[in-house]
């Protein structure tokens with residue numbers, strides 16, 4: 001095995017000292033526009049901190065889906081990636097759903113094109129498809145039930161025992177769920193380009209530098225990385241884990257913007273960014289396509305808008321509805 005040393009300074013976020021960031025003019029403009037348009041801003045934990053700080057709700061894919069379903073605002077401004085905004089439209093179709101950058105995609109979603117899943121299903125007509133929410137509306141429409149990293153175990157546990165499962169599109173999450181549930185599943189060969197950059201070697205070196213820190217990792221990481229973690233969970237559960245655990249410091253093995261959310265919720269603890277072989281932190285380039293300026297412009301223009309053909313939207317709602325029910 002090639003030994004990779006940490007040839008960069010670890011990125012350490014010490015406890016906050018009660019300082020509160022002033023809102024910038026553009027953030028104030030966004031809050032004004034939000035009121036005028038009767039909009040709600042939903043933001044994923046991986047959004048830049050300027051966006052998180054003006055959002056009505058910041059959370060993981062599951063929390064965002066529930067919030068999108070429940071809102072009575074006229075407009076949902078979704079600060080996340082395309083499949084998340086599509087999910088909001090599917091669960092609440094009468095609302096206008098807008099996304100600051102329509103090109104904010106996801107490598108997991110791209111790994112499972114609808115046509116390829118359709119071909120697979122044609123050859124395996126009895127297969128039960130559990131789809132991770134990181135997929136297109138077209139893939140959701142071909143699936144039996146959806147899951148997120150926050151409820152995957154609970155969902156797979158409820159799939160009838162006589163069914164053979166195909167898990168799409170994340171092989172790493174699928175492998176982890178299979179371990180957790182003892183359920184054998186066929187795994188679609190997709191992965192998150194960002195989470196697979198975390199390596200055993202880099203994390204091991206960081207662990208040696210911070211032996212007291214607890215490691216919390218996202219299940220999209222590869223098994224050797226997951227095996228080094230004290231806890232493997234969704235981004236929302238990371239907040240609960242770091243708050244409830246008596247440790248003072250945590251190595252956070254997921255997209256680095258997560259640390260902003262953690263610091264806001266738990267200001268008295270230290271967070272250290274999970275490392276890759278070449279960098280002290282790790283950002284999702286798709287999540288970072290949403291900028292504060294694009295957020296302002298999309299609120300002003302009420303676009304770009306998420307549009308899904310009715311037939312796909314209705315089919316995609318069935319497995320999503322099942323997830324929201326099974327997950328309660």
Ligand code: 13P
Nearest residue numbers: 060061062148149234235
């Ligand atoms: P969470 O649902 O845990 O927030 O994960 C979403 C995601 O895209 C992780 O890369």
Ligand code: SF4
Nearest residue numbers: 106107108192194284
């Ligand atoms: Fe997709 Fe990975 Fe980005 Fe999450 S971090 S949105 S899985 S590319």
